[in-house]
Amino acid sequence: MSVWKKILYALLPLIECNSVNKDVKNQQKTSWGKIQNREPLSDVQKFVSMAENDAKYLLDGIRGNITSLQDKAKVTAVAVTLAFSMVGGISSYLLNLKEKLFINGFLTGALIFFVIASCFYLINAGYFSLITLNSRPKYDFSPDDFEFLGQLSSEDKKKEEKLSMMGEQYKMTTYQNTILNNYVDCSNNNLRNALISLGIFFSLICLSFVLAEKIHEDKQTNALTEQTQMLKDIQTEIHTLKQELEDIRSSNKNDYKELYSSIAELNVLIEEIISDETKTK
Numbered sequence: 001m002s003v004w005k006k007i008l009y010a011l012l013p014l015i016e017c018n019s020v021n022k023d024v025k026n027q028q029k030t031s032w033g034k035i036q037n038r039e040p041l042s043d044v045q046k047f048v049s050m051a052e053n054d055a056k057y058l059l060d061g062i063r064g065n066i067t068s069l070q071d072k073a074k075v076t077a078v079a080v081t082l083a084f085s086m087v088g089g090i091s092s093y094l095l096n097l098k099e100k101l102f103i104n105g106f107l108t109g110a111l112i113f114f115v116i117a118s119c120f121y122l123i124n125a126g127y128f129s130l131i132t133l134n135s136r137p138k139y140d141f142s143p144d145d146f147e148f149l150g151q152l153s154s155e156d157k158k159k160e161e162k163l164s165m166m167g168e169q170y171k172m173t174t175y176q177n178t179i180l181n182n183y184v185d186c187s188n189n190n191l192r193n194a195l196i197s198l199g200i201f202f203s204l205i206c207l208s209f210v211l212a213e214k215i216h217e218d219k220q221t222n223a224l225t226e227q228t229q230m231l232k233d234i235q236t237e238i239h240t241l242k243q244e245l246e247d248i249r250s251s252n253k254n255d256y257k258e259l260y261s262s263i264a265e266l267n268v269l270i271e272e273i274i275s276d277e278t279k280t281k
Helices: 003-011 013-036 042-048 052-096 105-133 143-150 155-247 253-280
Strands: none
Touching: 003 013, 003 155, 013 105, 013 155, 042 155, 052 105, 052 155, 105 155
16 A cells, blocks of 8 residues: 555544445355355355254354444543534634634644544544444345245254355445444544544644734733833933923023923833833843
């Protein structure tokens, strides 16, 4: 198998499942046709030569595998339900916090992609789990089979036919179990991919929060820096103005004192603001 095919099967497990099961179903159809035409099959002939209890043991075991596969499918179905609930809860929570997220075109596209991918994989996982849970044994004894056995006069012939039918059931049920096992594997692989997609989605959300917080802090820092610089510029202008007022002090002493006092108070106030802003920063 080529590397690209392995990657495709890993990303889209349903393609591999359908491809493998198509081959199994073709073999199943071919074998069933031979059984209907009473053609001998090597696997069936092995049952004819064994004890009836041994044949029954093998047949019960292969039938029990269906129950085991269905139990695995139940676990996957529960996991899918929990994952869907988690996706819905997280999405609702994030909608209320969208103002606190860092959003740009690339990050938004990535978030949407991984959410859709997670839902796609979860839907596939649930679908194949349900197929497994709804499966039933297809190849069981029918009234016609027992009627046919009852018509046989020889006990040896009756035993041989019964063992042969048990062998046929065993072979056909093996095909069915293989198909169901592939469904379970596909369901689990889809669930795995869904969890990976959700993990990437949550990582991007955390990254978005971190970027948003950093941008917010940078904006606050820049605003404080600009405000401080503006106040320093005003203080410089006031200082320059004081120097100019010194030059005209002798011309109008009373007005100068009043103006100088106001400027001094304003300068003290600006220094206090600068000091508070610096501490806050």
